Amino acid sequence: MSKTRKAIINEINGPVIKVRQAYGFSMNEMVVIGEEKLLGEVIELYGDQATIQVYEDTTGLKPGTSVHGQGLPLFTELGPGIVGHVFDGIQRPLSVMYQDSGPFIRRGKAGEALNRDKAWAFKPKTGSGERVSPGQVIGDVEETDRVVHRIMVPPNLSGRLLEIAPEGPYTIEEKIALLEDEKGETQEIKLYQKWPVRRIRPYQKRILPSEPLFTGQRVIDFFFPLAKGGTAAIPGGFGTGKTITQHQLSKWVDADIIVYIGCGERGNEMAGVLMDFPKLLDPRTGRPLIERTIFIANTSDMPVAAREASIYTGITIAEYYRDMGYHVALMADSTSRWAEALREIAGRMEEMPAEEGFPAYLASRLAEFYERAGAVITGGGETGSVSVIGAVSPPGSDFSEPVTQHTKRYVSTFWALDKELASARYFPAINYLDSYSGYVESVALWWKKKADFDWTDLRSQALAILKEDAKLMNIVKLIGEDALPGDQKVIFHGARLIKEDFLQQSAFDSVDTYSPAGKQVLMLRIILRFIERMKETVAAHRIPVYRIMEVPVLEEMERMKYTYKGDDLKPFKDILKRLEEEFDDLLKREA
Amino acid sequence: MPARTGLEYLGLVRVQGPLIFVKGIANIGFGEMAEVVTSEGEVRLGRVLSISDDLAVVEVFEGTAGLSGSESKVRFLGRPFEYRVSAEEVLGRIFDGLGRPLDGGPPPIAGQTRDINGLPINPVARVYPQDFIQTGISAIDGLNVLVRGQKLPIFSGSGLPHAQLSAQIVRQTRLLEKEERFAIVFAAMGTKHEEAQFFRNDFEESGSLKNVVMFLNLADDPSIERLITPRIALTVAEHLAFEEDMHVLVILTDMTNYCEALREVATSKGEVPSRKGYPGYLYSDLASIYERAGRIATAKGSITQIAILTMPDDDITHPIPDLTGYITEGQIVLDRGLFQKGIYPPINVLPSLSRLMSDGIGEGRTREDHQNLASQVYALYAQAKRVERLASIIGEEDLTGRDRLFLRFSNEFEGRFIKQGPYENRTIFETLDLGWELGMIFPSRDLTRVKPEEIQKYGKTTLFSQQK
């Protein structure tokens, strides 16, 4: 690290400033600007000049002001005190800022990301004298009632532990271990480490995502599943359900850690989750959801350069918890706002734009971001994963725009939200014809192992019916439903049952908001069995479809999703039984 | 605004659209205010848009027409655009688009000065808006609920009755706030004289004028001024809500004119445009206005924002409504088809949305059945619209009996639920009961989004079901 160097501002254009005499500045180096100590980052170097993006409002800044290089790239602080907290795009602690400077965000009020005064109960897990390697766990801290924070040897460090602190309370600045590295130099280990946000954290090796990231949302788990360590995009026009889907996932997915990034979106949405999460309980652990969640909030009215940084801050934190052997799910709402921040900065730098004003490196930046997802064997030898779910907000709901198109190239799961479904208040408005998942085969095994669920069969049957129905819909639009022959009417009505009684799922229904695996399987089994019997009845006995649609069990089927939580599957088995009986009765009566 | 001593420069190196370029400057800050003095001694206000070692680009709010290159003087004021805020000095008053009195009264002098750009609200300090506001309008109260602290714009088209609708909202919501302190902040950007006058008369008739402050940039006022008007209005609103604990309703009309002013400046600067010539930062810029709504934990008041915009060519995918919809907490969409059918308010509920609805309604707030009923009505109406399309192809006669019910539903829904008088003020219960009455046109087993218990309790008592 060189001594602090000083450059001079010679141009200011919103969040982008140019400086001269930038001798010895390096790319992505953090800088501190003027007396107010505004934070910025070097994003371009040429000759003795540098371009800097400023993470705070630049109003009042003057040419001639000095800019100090910090000798470090933009980094995150990684250690206990992250989970359950809210940070801005460059990891400034928003709750602390609220206490210190009131409800409005004032500039230059940095504040440290992690609390320096709090003592954490550290439990060593290795003895002195042991050889340790990068990422190896040397001790634990209980970060929340839910999360054990593993204290790891920082990446890049290995050697012999000279000393390790005994069990007891330590603040993050205290030394908890001394290590003699390969060069024979002594290195201190603390409860926290620093890591540059734009660099992926190392792991031993990647493994293929194979276990589903179970979400409790039927259309996702059954039709377009995501795997732990996988990537997904949710594109959709405004009001189609991107945010609610992301909220649903952060609430219910079976991950150990959630990183939720509100990137250039609404302040009230953050207020909403901050109000809900301390109260909502995780269905698996019974603990408040806040105990496993980390929020990054850089809302649309906050500085645009910090918005650009927010997704990197978020994913670095996610990778850090993955290093501990956890399954982490990261939501970014919305990646389009991040791309726009990139565009705004590039525009102010007067770079040549590619499509729709976006810089030519948009695609490679997106690729770099999504490639940081993945299931891995960690430095410590554990399995961990980061799943990334990015919302995309296409202008005019037009999916052919650059951010949607480039994102599509790098994600394996695509949940296309549909304006028309949303306007009929059909939720989740995930279009089952345009969406896809690259993890179907790999998660099929999991379902099979898990209580021998016939997931693959049910799934393909249901999808086949929906596809056929989509064709029929085109005909019905022109000639009306009545003109369809009996077997096609079965498909038409059957598909409606799948759409309305299975796929549709309200986030706001206290029972149906989360659907356990067993419930999902039984619900679909019931509906498909109904369709099967309907087919048979129509074909063999010439009983018209409308007569069949009067069997009383249908009402029970319509209600089942919001009547039974699904912890106990008996009610569903009863419905299945009733269904068979009623069809048998119907046949007897009509025969 | 009184002239202050500051650094003064003679001569402009370039004048381009609303921008002037001043050379040889020193010690000027980004975003600071400037006064441009014409050769005739007229003073115009401007703001530094970008700045380099010796060149400042200044946008002139009152336009550059008639500015002389060599004779004009520019004075830099060393501070951003500020406005004095004090409830007593602004309520009941009318100002121009830059906050100067239009009513013959004095300019505000007592309050503290505030940077009109405001500051971002720390999301941690926000209080999630949940208090239902009864507007008395069924399409809103029943299906797209407004809550205190929400930003809910009206997407309109030229010639559609957005002014009448927003005036009706102002009239009818005010009544509920008898006990509490309330204020209306009205900002006009490029609005027709007629329309501004209409609002004024309406405020006056309803006796609320003393609680209203108006900032008027009218259609023939300088266009660049429009970049300032909403920010002054919101600065005043923040003072009233967050320092005086008032419930403030802010009306911004018309945001389309605002966006066009922004485009004018961006184009003059030679910036790379994104869609339809609008700058790439239109989203962030609009957010810096719309996000100044809500509630915060340190104050009892609230800012509810109703921005009105006309969709160019009635196109909801145009960048202005599109980006607005991405920022605001829903939208009320007016529809030319309904308007032509003679339906007031011509609200098309299908593309309309209130994102804060689910938490603002239900037991203890409105009624337990509200959420499901609304969802049911949406499903029926969306299906009814599909049936209407089918009917237009195959003819009504060939529709099934069930489909004919949908046609009837659509007619009654538009003609009785959506349609109401400009002075008709329905209670939420009237609205919900009407919703049930229309839903019960169908046999109860077709109502799959409401629970059987709800049908039992609310559906069975209505006229239609008794007839069946």
Ligand SMILES: Nc1ncnc2c1ncn2[C@@H]1O[C@H](COP(=O)(O)OP(=O)(O)O)[C@@H](O)[C@H]1O
């Ligand atoms: N799964 C869902 N269940 C019920 N309502 C939903 C669901 N998803 C979306 N909605 C409704 O749609 C509205 C808009 O959703 P939101 O996620 O905010 O849209 P976006 O982020 O795409 O603009 C919500 O306010 C809610 O009323």
Ligand SMILES: [Mg+2]
């Ligand atoms: Mg959203």
